[in-house]
Amino acid sequence: MKEAKSKNIHFLLARAEELPVRSGTFRIAICAETIEHVSSEDKVLDEINRILEDRGKLLITFPVWHTEKIISFFNKDFMSYSGHVKSFSLAKIQQLLNKHCFKIIKKNRYYFEWALLYTLEAIFSKKFSGCNGRLRSYEPSAMPDNWDKLEFLTKRVIKFLESIFIGRIILAALNFLYPKTYIFLCEKEP
Amino acid sequence: MNIISKVACSLVEDEQRNIIDIGCNRGYTLIEIKDNFRQLVGIDCSEKALAVVI
Numbered sequence: 001m002k003e004a005k006s007k008n009i010h011f012l013l014a015r016a017e018e019l020p021v022r023s024g025t026f027r028i029a030i031c032a033e034t035i036e037h038v039s040s041e042d043k044v045l046d047e048i049n050r051i052l053e054d055r056g057k058l059l060i061t062f063p064v065w066h067t068e069k070i071i072s073f074f075n076k077d078f079m080s081y082s083g084h085v086k087s088f089s090l091a092k093i094q095q096l097l098n099k100h101c102f103k104i105i106k107k108n109r110y111y112f113e114w115a116l117l118y119t120l121e122a123i124f125s126k127k128f129s130g131c132n133g134r135l136r137s138y139e140p141s142a143m144p145d146n147w148d149k150l151e152f153l154t155k156r157v158i159k160f161l162e163s164i165f166i167g168r169i170i171l172a173a174l175n176f177l178y179p180k181t182y183i184f185l186c187e188k189e190p
Numbered sequence: 191m192n193i194i195s196k197v198a199c200s201l202v203e204d205e206q207r208n209i210i211d212i213g214c215n216r217g218y219t220l221i222e223i224k225d226n227f228r229q230l231v232g233i234d235c236s237e238k239a240l241a242v243v244i
Contacts, residue, residue: 009220009230011240016212019233026210026231028201032194034213048212057201059194110193185197 017043021051031060033181036084045100054190058102062182065089067115070178075122082118093182102186109179112171113158118180120150195222202226217243 014020016031016038029048035041048058065087072078079087088096097104161167191199198209198219207228211220214232216239224230234240 008228009217009224009232009243011214011217011232011234011243013235013237013240014233015235016233019210019212021210021231021233026208027203028198028209030194030198030209030211030219031213032211032219033215037213044212051210059197059201061194183193183197185201 019047023050024053028057036063049100052188056188058186060184062088062093064179071118071122101189103189104186106185108183111180112174113154115178115180199226215239
């Protein structure tokens, strides 16, 4: 176990399918932007169920299926470069959570701005050669400027919308229609 | 705070206050909520991501 700069945080290098943690030890688990990257979501949910206390809470996110389909329409390589192994429909997610004894307390759709950014990236990345289908990259050489500009502009627009009443209504509608992420709050059933 | 952090903090009920983040990447969420929990554990399979925060 390695310790972070903050003394109450500990980090472990491990796979989500085999959590090196004792059973029933946690009250809350977060699994955000992760399940779409693993090959066996059943194993991950089994493990989360094991490490949570009875009635422990799970906060889990899934990418929105129809948004990913639209992005993939503009860039066929989206799934491979995003590292997403699979997509989940809303019905499939609910079925999966129920199967692993998680009762859904609340669900919501979020991050329209990221859905928009990924879509713009998918559309416009074709205009640039040599950026491997992306405007941004973790590698400093691969055109980060274009992504930074796009991100800056999108965030400014979102901030403006959040500051006015009608803007907040528009944002809620956009989050409903074209969200990037489903967020589920669940409780482990004893 | 992002949405995940806000919801996680709203779930704090008592002194137990422990939380695990599976697929924590560079620990963004845990770092953001560290003052609201007594013990936080982050798990990730990327050595490169964890190296940033350790």
